[in-house]
Amino acid sequence: MIDKNKLIEVKNRDNGRVGYTIPDLGNLHRTFQPQETKEIPFEELKKLSYLPGGNTILQNYLVINDEEAVKSLLGEVEPEYNYTEKEIEYLLTQGTLDQLMDALDFAPAGVIDLIKDMSVKLELADIHKRKAILEKTGFNVTKAIEINIETSGDEIEPTQSRRAAPVGKTAEKTNSEGRKTQPIIIKK
Helix, strand or coil, X not given: CCCCCXXXXXXXXXXXXXXXXXXXXXXXXXEECCCCEEEEEHHHHHHHHHCCCHHHHHXXXXXXXXXXXXXXXXXXXXXXXXXXXXXXXXXXXXXXXXXXXXXXXXXXXXXXXXXXXXXXXXXXXXXXXXXXXHHHHCCCHHHHHHHHHHHHCCCCCCCCCCCCCCCCCCHHHHCCCCCCCXXXXXXX
């Protein structure tokens, strides 16, 4: 049995704020900013788990970094419950397609949100993994990356100099700065 006053490290794995109110603790209201970690008394987590939606918050959006507390509050959880950004980055860049598929099937919603966000940030190169994410979540990684590129302001400026010689012109007549190739000379 866990001491009700034991402080448990809890992290908001979501990219949005997560909050809850516990009436039994004097209307205690707690808010987690994105990726914020706090130490919470076990009793508070236990009372949260009894509230409508409380279990969903604990399973999907907050990560309890205490094995004994996880077992007591949630029972057995899938390994993906504990995935951090580091594991997700590995999964997207070096992991197998099957590992990603398992994560998409068994991970809590907060981990799946991180997979989607990180696949865009990392500009996921693996087309098969992009397709798997689209099929499992409806999130189009390719389109999201394209939108990021379009809105980033890192557009290529059009060049005003020639890249190739016009057909039929000689080098003396077309020698302009910025030429990348020699002109094509057609002898008559």
